Amino acid sequence: MNDKDEELISKYNNGDEDSLRILIDRYTNHIYNFSVRFVGVNNTPDVVQDVFIKVWKNMGKFDVSKSSFKTWLFTIARNTITDYLRKKKMKVFSELNKEDEEFTETIEDEALLQDEVIERLEDKEYLNSLLDKLPNNYKEVLILYYQEEMTFAEIGESVGKPLNTVKSWHRRALIKLREEIDR
Amino acid sequence: MDNKLKQVFQKASYEPEINFSGDIWRNIKIKESRIYKIKTILNSSFGILSFILLFPSISNLITQFNSQGFSEYISLVFSDFNMISTYWKEFALSIVNSLPLASIALSFFLLFVLFNSTRKVVGQFRSKLLLA
Numbered sequence: 413m414n415d416k417d418e419e420l421i422s423k424y425n426n427g428d429e430d431s432l433r434i435l436i437d438r439y440t441n442h443i444y445n446f447s448v449r450f451v452g453v454n455n456t457p458d459v460v461q462d463v464f465i466k467v468w469k470n471m472g473k474f475d476v477s478k479s480s481f482k483t484w485l486f487t488i489a490r491n492t493i494t495d496y497l498r499k500k501k502m503k504v505f506s507e508l509n510k511e512d513e514e515f516t517e518t519i520e521d522e523a524l525l526q527d528e529v530i531e532r533l534e535d536k537e538y539l540n541s542l543l544d545k546l547p548n549n550y551k552e553v554l555i556l557y558y559q560e561e562m563t564f565a566e567i568g569e570s571v572g573k574p575l576n577t578v579k580s581w582h583r584r585a586l587i588k589l590r591e592e593i594d595r
Numbered sequence: 596m597d598n599k600l601k602q603v604f605q606k607a608s609y610e611p612e613i614n615f616s617g618d619i620w621r622n623i624k625i626k627e628s629r630i631y632k633i634k635t636i637l638n639s640s641f642g643i644l645s646f647i648l649l650f651p652s653i654s655n656l657i658t659q660f661n662s663q664g665f666s667e668y669i670s671l672v673f674s675d676f677n678m679i680s681t682y683w684k685e686f687a688l689s690i691v692n693s694l695p696l697a698s699i700a701l702s703f704f705l706l707f708v709l710f711n712s713t714r715k716v717v718g719q720f721r722s723k724l725l726l727a
C-alpha cells in the first residue's frame with residue numbers, strides 16, 4: 413500500500429491489477445477536489461470516472477522518465493474537464509490576455525496576502541466562493557500549488573506552460589484574490 | 596504566507612461520497628469485461644467465417660489446379676525429367692503462368708485470418724484465466 417506511484421505502475425503493467433486500484437484510491441479525492449472547482453458538485457462524479465477510465469486505458473503509454481504520475485494524472489484531468497466544458501459550451505481554461513502574460517513582478521509576495529487576510533480565508537465557504545470568482549487558469553494554479561502542493565515546474569508541465577507563465581499566473585491569482593476580498 | 600495558505604486551502608477541500616473510488620473501480624471492471632466480450636465475439640466471428648469460407652475456397656483451388664493443367668506439369672517431372680531440365684526456364688515460367696494466383700492468395704488470406712483470430716481468442720481466454 414505504501415509503494416511509490418511509479419512502482420505501482422510498473423506492477424500494474426506486469427499484470428498486478430490491484431496496483432491500479434491502489435492508485436485510484438490514492439488519487440480519487442485529489443481529482444474530485446480539483447474537478448469540482450470547474451464543473452460543479454453534480455457533474456464531478458462523471459468527470460472523475462472519465463479521468464480514471466482514461467488513465468486505465470493509457471497506463472501502458474505512461475512514461476515514468478518523462479513526468480511524475482501525479483503530473484500526468486492532472487494533465488488528463490485538465491483535458492477531461494476542458495472537453496466537458498466545451499461540450500457544455502462553458503468557459504474553458506482560456507488563454508489570458510497579453511497584459512496578464514507580461515505582468516511585471518512589482519509587488520512583494522508577502523505583501524499580497526497578509527496574515528489577517530489569510531485568517532479571513534479560514535472560512536471554507538468564503539474561500540470557495542472567492543475561488544469561484546477567479547478565472548479558471550488562476551484558480552487552477554492556486555489549487556495545484558496550495559492544495560495539491562505541486563511545484564511551479566510540475567504545474568507548468570501539467571498545464572503545458574513555461575515556468576515563468578505559471579509564476580505570473582500565480583501572482584496574478586493572489587492579486588485577484590486580494591481584490592475579491594477587498595470588494 | 597505559503598504555508599498558511601496551504602493550510603487554509605487544504606481545509607477548504609471538497610470530499611467525494613464514501614467509497615467513490617470503489618465505484619470507479621467497479622465501472623472500470625465492467626468496461627473491461629464489455630471490451631473482453633466484444634473482442635471475443637469479433638475474433639470468434641472472424642474465425643468461424645474464415646473457417647466456413649475456407650472449404651469452397653480450397654475446393655475452387657483444387658478445381659482450378661486441375662483445369663489449368665498444373666497436375667499435368669507435375670506428372671511430367673516424374674515421366675520426362677530430361678526435357679524439364681533442358682527447358683527448365685520455360686517450364687518454370689509456364690508453371691508460374693498456370694498457377695491460380697488469385698485463389699491461392701484468397702486461401703492464404705483466409706488461413707491467416709483463421710489462425711490470427713484463433714490465436715487472439717486463445718490469448719484472451721488464457722489472460723482471463725490467469726487473472727481469475
